[in-house]
Amino acid sequence: xxxxxxxxxxxxxxxxxxxxxxxxxxxxxxxxxxxxxxxxxxxxxxxxxxxxxxxxxxxxxxxxxxxxxxxxxxxxxxxxxxxxxxxxxxxxxxxxxxxxxxxxxxxxxxxxxxxxxxxxxxxxxxxxxxxxxxxxxxxxxxxxxxxxxxxxxxxxxxxxxxxxxxxxxxxxxxxxxxxxxxxxxxxxxxxxxxxxxxxxxxxxxxxxxxxxxxxxxxxxxxxxxxxx
Numbered sequence: 001x002x003x004x005x006x007x008x009x010x011x012x013x014x015x016x017x018x019x020x021x022x023x024x025x026x027x028x029x030x031x032x033x034x035x036x037x038x039x040x041x042x043x044x045x046x047x048x049x050x051x052x053x054x055x056x057x058x059x060x061x062x063x064x065x066x067x068x069x070x071x072x073x074x075x076x077x078x079x080x081x082x083x084x085x086x087x088x089x090x091x092x093x094x095x096x097x098x099x100x101x102x103x104x105x106x107x108x109x110x111x112x113x114x115x116x117x118x119x120x121x122x123x124x125x126x127x128x129x130x131x132x133x134x135x136x137x138x139x140x141x142x143x144x145x146x147x148x149x150x151x152x153x154x155x156x157x158x159x160x161x162x163x164x165x166x167x168x169x170x171x172x173x174x175x176x177x178x179x180x181x182x183x184x185x186x187x188x189x190x191x192x193x194x195x196x197x198x199x200x201x202x203x204x205x206x207x208x209x210x211x212x213x214x215x216x217x218x219x220x221x222x223x224x225x226x227x228x
């Protein structure tokens with residue numbers, strides 16, 4: 001972790017607690033898409049690896065690290081909609097998701113900025129949704145990108161390398177922080193240091209082989225980077 005001058009965050013499961021934010025969102029979305037048909041709702045929930053009764057995603061869920069487009073293509077045949085129509089609907093619903101910050105974000109981000117670090121967000125969500133979700137602290141970020149921003153989605157490194165270019169940093173000076181293997185693989189491919197956090201669905205054992213460090217949440221960053 002020596003020489004880190006920029007931090008790139010995943011959004012869901014990293015800046016925001018995944019289950020607390022997206023469990024309620026998924027229940028509501030599936031209720032709307034199913035039209036009240038329990039069998040259709042159950043089929044879509046199974047495709048998403050989502051436990052309707054508990055309101056929680058299972059670790060193998062493709063939604064955890066998938067792009068908005070991939071989720072739309074997964075559910076479209078079951079919802080009786082085109083992928084394009086469902087993608088737009090998912091984006092609208094995602095923008096209104098009840099966000100649960102993993103830690104108080106403003107205080108943490110201001111501390112990191114105060115230490116001279118460049119900050120960014122790289123998510124497999126839509127860029128427009130990401131900007132809405134971080135609107136309250138967006139001035140603290142130098143870069144916000146989604147899978148539809150023109151750099152590709154994770155686990156490919158396009159968004160990560162775009163952040164490094166924007167920030168004027170070598171990839172080796174950037175720390176990629178995420179809660180999924182997609183995040184960490186992207187970080188490795190970009191030549192960045194990687195930090196796994198456990199505010200998503202994956203457990204430490206699922207991520208440790210790809211991470212330079214594993215911490216419970218992003219609130220541990222100042223200590224990890226030995227910031228004054």
